[in-house]
Amino acid sequence: MRQYNPSKRVLVTGGAGFLGSHLCERLLNEGHDVLCVDNFFTGTRHNVEHLLAHPRFELMRHDVTFPLYVEVDEIFNLACPASPIHYQHDPVQTTKTSVHGAINMLGLAKRVRAKILQASTSEVYGDPEIHPQVEQYWGRVNPIGLRSCYDEGKRCAETLFFDYHRQHKLRIKVARIFNTYGPRMHVNDGRVVSNFIVQALRGQDITIYGDGSQTRSFCYVDDLIEAMLRLMGTGDDVTGPINIGNPGEFSMLELARKVIELTGSRSKLVFMPLPADDPKQRRPDISLAREHLDGWQPKTQLDQGLANTVAYFDALLSRDATVLEFPRPVAAAHVASLP
Numbered sequence: 001m002r003q004y005n006p007s008k009r010v011l012v013t014g015g016a017g018f019l020g021s022h023l024c025e026r027l028l029n030e031g032h033d034v035l036c037v038d039n040f041f042t043g044t045r046h047n048v049e050h051l052l053a054h055p056r057f058e059l060m061r062h063d064v065t066f067p068l069y070v071e072v073d074e075i076f077n078l079a080c081p082a083s084p085i086h087y088q089h090d091p092v093q094t095t096k097t098s099v100h101g102a103i104n105m106l107g108l109a110k111r112v113r114a115k116i117l118q119a120s121t122s123e124v125y126g127d128p129e130i131h132p133q134v135e136q137y138w139g140r141v142n143p144i145g146l147r148s149c150y151d152e153g154k155r156c157a158e159t160l161f162f163d164y165h166r167q168h169k170l171r172i173k174v175a176r177i178f179n180t181y182g183p184r185m186h187v188n189d190g191r192v193v194s195n196f197i198v199q200a201l202r203g204q205d206i207t208i209y210g211d212g213s214q215t216r217s218f219c220y221v222d223d224l225i226e227a228m229l230r231l232m233g234t235g236d237d238v239t240g241p242i243n244i245g246n247p248g249e250f251s252m253l254e255l256a257r258k259v260i261e262l263t264g265s266r267s268k269l270v271f272m273p274l275p276a277d278d279p280k281q282r283r284p285d286i287s288l289a290r291e292h293l294d295g296w297q298p299k300t301q302l303d304q305g306l307a308n309t310v311a312y313f314d315a316l317l318s319r320d321a322t323v324l325e326f327p328r329p330v331a332a333a334h335v336a337s338l339p
Contacts, residue, residue, distance in 0.1 A: 016043030098153030178245025182221030
């Protein structure tokens with residue numbers, strides 16, 4: 001099994017977000033020096049406050065749409081709003097974060113000769129015509145739809161990564177991340193797991209878009225982070241893209257009923273029209289992940305992962321009502337002046 005070298009200085013963009021904060025924590029536990037960069041649009045200081053006193057952790061407020069001049073060995077590029085309610089709030093900025101952010105991080109990696117991993121997404125497959133989705137599938141994305149700022153931004157970022165790899169011999173890794181859930185999801189991010197749990201805990205009706213038959217595959221955050229670290233630890237011949245997700249497939253109705261059972265809620269199900277371009281089915285084929293990531297596959301069952309996530313949101317909602325506020329973007333002029 002390839003080992004991830006525990007003596008690196010690692011940059012995590014989007015490091016105060018849901019996935020980024022878990023990644024920073026895991027990297028520190030493995031002996032790395034971690035530079036966490038975030039503009040705090042969707043990420044929060046709360047997610048990493050338990051790391052601030054760590055001697056090998058550094059937090060920097062910065063927007064990746066502007067160049068960053070630091071010295072690092074490896075880069076995990078996670079910066080980008082990942083939920084529709086957030087990435088559609090400022091779609092132009094979302095595309096800039098994916099595209100300009102990729103250019104800036106690739107430029108940094110080229111300058112310091114760092115290995116770089118791109119957190120891509122299952123959204124590059126759009127509303128897929130094949131099921132489950134394999135990496136060779138080119139996808140079915142609406143290039144002018146409401147979701148395209150995220151979908152096409154991530155697709156363009158993948159293009160840039162492979163062009164830098166071919167043209168500049170950059171060492172790249174591309175992970176296509178499927179639906180992931182767990183503690184530190186934003187309470188108001190509009191994604192189905194957090195939506196259902198928060199509505200159930202507050203005794204509100206649970207909103208299901210469409211008839212509830214559409215499916216997703218939910219990967220617990222710890223399993224996802226393990227796969228990302230294994231991917232970064234592979235040899236330079238393994239570039240990806242590689243699907244990372246849980247091949248277990250559940251309908252929205254099944255998920256809602258599990259959440260109601262776990263929370264003991266009396267919430268009722270309310271059905272609303274399905275949003276435009278919302279995929280009907282999504283499930284990863286993880287054959288390549290098993291092959292290249294030392295047999296990796298998710299270990300956390302949905303019931304256990306949901307129980308952990310319910311406990312997190314229950315404590316969060318009980319402690320601090322301000323977490324329900326929608327995150328505000330950092331002004332570009334202010335970000336540009338940051339070191």
